[in-house]
Amino acid sequence: MAADLSGFFRTRPFARETEPTARLGERSQALIRLFVAAANIAYVSVITSSYVPVGPIAAHHATAILIYLCVYILVALGILTAVIRRPGINHARRILSMCHDYSGMCLAMSLGGEAMLPVFASLLWVTVGNGLRFGPRYLLIATVMAIITLCITTVFSPYWQSNPFMVLTLIVTSLIVPVYIASLLRENRRVTEEAIEANIAKSRFLAQASHDLRQPIHAISLFTACLRDAGLQAEERQMVDNIDRSLQSVSRLFRSLLDISTLDSGKVVPLREPIALSDVFDEVIAQNAQAAEWANVTLHAVPSKLHVFADPTLLGTMLQNIVSNALKYAPGRPVLIGCRRRGGRIAIEVHDRGDGITAEHLPHLFEEFYQIRERGDKDVEGVGLGLSIVRRLARLMELDVSIRSKPGRGTSVVIDDLVVASPRIRRKDPARKSPLDQMKGLRVLLVEDDEDVLLATASLLEKWGCKVEAATAVPEAVPDCDMLITDFDLGAKTTGTDCILEVRAALGGDIPAIVMTGHDENRVRVDLDDETIPILAKPVRPSELRSTIFAQLIRTSRASELQSAAR
Template sequence: MALDRPRTIPDDATPRERELLAENARLRRIASALMERVESAGVAGAAPYAAFEHAVLLAEQVRERTEALQQTLAELHAAKAEAEAANLSKTRFLAAVSHDLMQPLNAARLFTSALEEHELPAASTRLVGHVGRSLQDVEALLGTLVDISRLDAGVLAPDVAPFPVSRLLDVLAEEFRQMAAARGLTLHYVRSEAVVASDLALLARVVRNFLTNAIRYTEQGRILLGCRRRPGGLEILVADTGPGIPEAQREAIFQEFQRLGERRDAEDRGLGLGLAIVDRIAGILDHPLRLASVPGRGSLFAVRVPEGRLPAAPPSAPAPAWEGDLLAGMRVWVVDDDPGICEGMAALLAGWGCAVRTATGLAALEADLDAGAPDEAADVLLVDYHLGEGHPDGLAVAARLGERRPGLAVVVITANHDAAITGLARQRGYGCLLKPVKPLRLRMQLVALRGGSG
């Protein structure tokens, strides 16, 4: 190669020229060695410069494609973050407005329940029954939607506390016994005196979905609600004599909008979200689920709850022996900023024999009391937690009225599932009910308060 030929040094070259020519020769030797390396590492059969240029071109293409890929990934991350932010905003909004969504539904349920306490013509009774069932459907669907939104938004925090499991299951057994009978089924309930530690409202949602599905898919036979002792806990189970669940579908039914079978009659308005909610709530509570089923013979759904221990309570005086209706003559104050709910609650409680005084706020109730008989008192206060912007909340109202009426029993009613609210209510010895209020649960709460069991 011409690159390798040494140049002749002229005789008349100066020392500086001789030095530069020698350095030039050295650099030529280095360049020659580098070219040999390029040639040996190049593409087989290609010229060394062509191989070198090919390698440089490939490197440039890799760099350009890497930059394009990074740009695309950045755009995808930005789009994903924007979509997640929009979805979170939607779910947080729906979770936040649940109180406003539940207010009119709560009032309607109270009015229909009050009507059911009256003697009506047969045609009117049927109409009230249809209205009540329609409102129950709306409540179930809206409650499911709100629950999913709260779970997606991450605003559902459990309020774990010890309580007798009968406090939960007694109410559910009475409620679903009537629903089962309406479909020609028998609900068998095995009562337990065990104490568990869980979030009562969230656990109720789990067991309620078990019972709803058992009644929905069982054509004939019976439903069993009961408990079994397990190491370190109690297993609450619901079993049925329905069609059973094929093994291939046992995981899918816990996913959103997955439903078993082809049942689509007028009474079946579910969204296929019940067991998806169960699965998420069980995860939040860290309560293991169990499913056992034999196709053609039935299914069993169970949730295992840790054992709890109730704090020691001082001995109380024996409860008075009330005659007649357990709630007859009970004096109840109702405070809710919605006049419709006040009116509906008054109608329902009056039908149970209670003496009711309602108000839309603390100031209105105190003014009403000051204008009435000075010795007028109440046995129970039913107070909404959210009483409007700029007004004290239900806990503050309960504390103020408790000063006026020492020993006043309190039940806080709220559409907010925030664990902090239920926790504060429990710490102060108050009962707590979620909207829309189920009349049966309210009645059992009042009966417990009158009996002195709290």
Template sequence: ALLIVCLFGVIMGGINLTSVYKPTLYGFALLTLAPLIVRVALEGDQLHLFIAAVLSVVLTFILRFGHNLNNLMTQSLAMRYENVDLIGELQAQTAAADRARATAEAASSGKTQFLAAASHDLRQPLHAMGLFAAALSARAHDVQVRNLVGSINASVEALERLFSALMDISKLDAGAVAPRRAAFPLAPVFERLQREFGPPAAAKGLRFTVVPTRAWIDSDPMLFERILANLASNAVRYTARGGVVIGARRRSGTLVVQVWDSGIGIPASERERIFDEFYQVGNPGRNSSQGMGLGLAIIRRLATLLEHTVCIDSEPGKGSRFSVEVARATRVAPASAGAQPTSDARMTTLAGARVAVVDDEDVVVEGMQALFAAWGAEVIGAASGEAMLAALGDAETYPDLLIADYRLAHDELGTEVVSRLRRELGLMIPALLISGDSSAATLDTLRNSGVDFLLKPVLPEELKAHAERLLASSAAAAHSSAHGARPIEEALGAAAR
């Protein structure tokens, strides 16, 4: 009996070691216990037969337990090696993802650089072409020639607007536009929309109404105004009778700015597709007079960038309502008195004005000379600030207006030219910067410069409106400061020293 107990104890204790390899398990257990069980059974009496049966059951249990333990260890080892393989694959995939991300970042950076270069290089000839076309239109007196020139102007304007819209979409998709959020009032935005879209609406016999508001919002002022301008432009374009209304409504902690029109309306099935590029309701023939189908695509991208919600309610044949939900902001104390006038009541013409144009592209200077000459103004052109001072000295005159390209040759900036001419001539000459670089960093610099600016290509009527406004707003200040200005010979002498 003691021998039986000892042998079974040894077998049980060795299961953990022998079960690693099944032949070892079976050979060890069977060769050790089977002869013992047979020897006990051969005694023949009932007691020994019972003991033999019990031992057989125990042997069966040992073998079964060892077999299951072997399967468990085998599966554990298999899973371990599978995990090792998975870890290897995961590391390989992670490395591939890192390489793909680096490639994507490089491609994005390259795309951004391409957009910046293309934006500047393509805007320049478009800008010059628009200037020459407008100048030609002003000089054409024959009816047939004027019609031809009008068609050229319309094509150039359409090309300029299409290019600007495409570049805007490309920059938004490339992540090259960074919003500059700030608290600002809606009233000035509404006033500018009234001035911009009121006349074309009146020309179509439409009412263009802006509901006065004292609300302030938190957004990017320029990008938000672009959203509203695109909505207002579409509303005027697609409305044949009735009118357009722009207003704002408070909603809990937000403000909903709405643009209503009584135009053609949009079917429910089309309300999502209208935000796709180049898609237009009711314009299968791609009539360019109805726009290019990019305005709403830009609106959606801008709204996503600014985290604003854009909604549309419309009924075909009755009109549409576009709503932009934006966070309200706390009113900021108004600036001190003496701000520049916002009224157009003192608007003057360009007749007799002397305009200094600084641009390192001869074709742009020539275009400016032709265009402003058609408006009755005299243009003095130069390629740099130094050359402009020399040209003004030769002409023995002061400029009434300064227009400068933002990026000039030899790394000279238009902001530097404006500051230098104002300092050397002793006059706060009204100035306008024109930039072909529309990157976020450049726009931020232009905003902070305190000088008005336009982006190429500049539409002639837009250039004329800005020039007239700058001349009008500075007329009184220019008159009072002229008595304290140094003679131009003295200013040039100081510049030379």
């Protein structure tokens, strides 16, 4: 038994314990210590004030025990105060607390004899409690202290000396119970580690699979955009639209998989800033315009001048998933996006007029892979990750998300607790040319290590009138260009960040750049460390790429005007 316990002791160091666990464990132990001491005082008071068949404690022994218990409570209060004021892992404080516990029990059992045998339950609780709260090392230390306590009690208690088999039973119990607890802890740790490893493996698989499959989907999306502008007949154009519709369904699935794997990694950090809700709404409506047309849904947003303090990417993802669900489950019905003030905070609401959801399903809608399927229902695209991602992102940004629905009347999803922000001062732009006119003759350096994506992107840009220099790596002789569009992972330990730095250094200026990636946007943003560089998540929609190029041209033109005015 001892070998089993000591072997387990060596497998679990102190450092595995986390600060939050330590804080909760020590505070809980300190509070229960006070409760047990108070219960012992009550017990001693009762058995000394009336006749007890097993024999009351001698008066002078009872007085000594009560006095010590009062001192014990004062010390226990001091320990609790120290835990509250200085929380965290403090090994010296824990050992001192354990010595305090076992010395009190030793005195009570030594002086109390047969009447204080119930204190053994406290001894067992202290031993097991320290092991469960603080780990196997403390379980071993507590077990040794418990055996020493029983031995000392036997030396000083005539009653214990006259009952050797009772003493042996208590000692064996004090060994067997911790060994059993140790085996449970070891098995629990093994199962937990296996679950963590399986979860990590799942996240890696999802991240790698979704990233690798995004490349061909991204290329197909761009090729279909080229086909659409190739002067097709009505029948061929309808076929291209059907391909594009199916492609968008697959794209949304992989976007969900990547979002889940990224959130599982724990690397997503909200980058909050003041944002206009009208911009978020407009972006979501633009992203879902084609899907809304396919679903015969009127998608509308109530105009708003409110600004909130939030991560625009994460908030946009939340709203995108909610709207996507509304389009899937309420086809042919109107969908409304709006916001309202609630107790000094802002709430975003998405309402649809679909068939609604029965009460039995509502508590499970935010669970991963949960979908409402009734017998005879038609298949709906997706795997049930959308609302799960919404709930995770809400927790990450310290927001609240809720859903209410009435069968036959529709469903409403609410993102609440958004903090009001002061609006940014915007400069009105003069009338400008259309995006396609702006891009005619635009010299673009395109860097992409995937040849299919490179060809598809170059073909699309050329159809828009751009002059494209395409390369699978940063060219040794960087050509003169007006804009750089690059993938993030370029191979040979080169990233889009490196590419941008090299091109700008070679051309001697801040050439406007756009990064396209299949990775988490926040991770790429941290690596770029430049808020002026847009990041597009693959697969990129042609309209999204075109509007981003146009936005970069406007930003560059505005910067040039400011420089000219300064001169």
